[in-house]
Amino acid sequence: MKKIAVLVSGNGSNLQALIDANLSGQIVGVLSNKANAFALERAAQANIATCVIEHRNYPTREAFDQAMHQQLCKWNVDLVILAGFMRILSTDFVMQWEGKMLNIHPSLLPAYKGMHTHQRVLQTGDRWHGCTVHFVTPQLDAGQAIAQGVVEVLPHDTQDTLAQRVHLLEHRIYPMVTEWICTEKLTYTNADYVSLNGKKLTQPFQVCSI
Numbered sequence: 001m002k003k004i005a006v007l008v009s010g011n012g013s014n015l016q017a018l019i020d021a022n023l024s025g026q027i028v029g030v031l032s033n034k035a036n037a038f039a040l041e042r043a044a045q046a047n048i049a050t051c052v053i054e055h056r057n058y059p060t061r062e063a064f065d066q067a068m069h070q071q072l073c074k075w076n077v078d079l080v081i082l083a084g085f086m087r088i089l090s091t092d093f094v095m096q097w098e099g100k101m102l103n104i105h106p107s108l109l110p111a112y113k114g115m116h117t118h119q120r121v122l123q124t125g126d127r128w129h130g131c132t133v134h135f136v137t138p139q140l141d142a143g144q145a146i147a148q149g150v151v152e153v154l155p156h157d158t159q160d161t162l163a164q165r166v167h168l169l170e171h172r173i174y175p176m177v178t179e180w181i182c183t184e185k186l187t188y189t190n191a192d193y194v195s196l197n198g199k200k201l202t203q204p205f206q207v208c209s210i
């Protein structure tokens with residue numbers, strides 16, 4: 001059974017979706033860089049071990065990442081899931097977890113890397129928006145995209161209504177992809193070769209909201 005750690009900084013609704021999904025893998029720990037993250041309460045409720053490593057207690061990004069790496073090794077994890085973890089990771093840390101670390105980003109990558117995605121989509125007037133689960137690489141929001149949730153932008157959408165619909169899809173596709181990894185339906189060979197059901201993944205699997 002794969003051992004999973006979830007890294008959080010805030011509310012943790014994606015963590016909750018992973019807990020509720022009854023995955024074939026086991027969430028063995030939840031690590032937060034913020035002591036007051038609500039996600040920690042969700043983990044405690046589910047009897048999952050938690051650990052707080054506050055970034056401001058470390059002199060450099062590398063030192064903070066090293067402390068996280070040690071904790072992940074202590075938990076002996078196979079898979080690291082970033083779920084609203086609001087820190088940029090150092091290249092060394094990312095490379096140590098190459099092919100074993102996932103992120104979810106609220107846009108249809110490669111569109112709208114970075115912050116304020118809902119606002120930017122509305123400003124541009126795009127018809128489609130959504131979220132992407134991807135492998136983490138040293139370049140921000142640039143690793144191989146595995147699955148996307150797609151929503152239609154409606155005429156009266158605000159940032160909040162759009163964010164809500166995107167979030168609902170996040171809660172569907174993140175557990176889905178995690179389960180694929182737990183059951184080895186999805187495998188990572190290298191940055192150029194990821195396979196789903198034995199076939200090279202050339203574009204992300206898309207799920208549409210209804």
Ligand code: GRF
Binds near residue numbers: 131
């Ligand atoms: C989500 O919108 C996710 O796309 C982004 O951070 C947010 C986390 O939300 N990476 P939550 O803490 O899981 O509720």
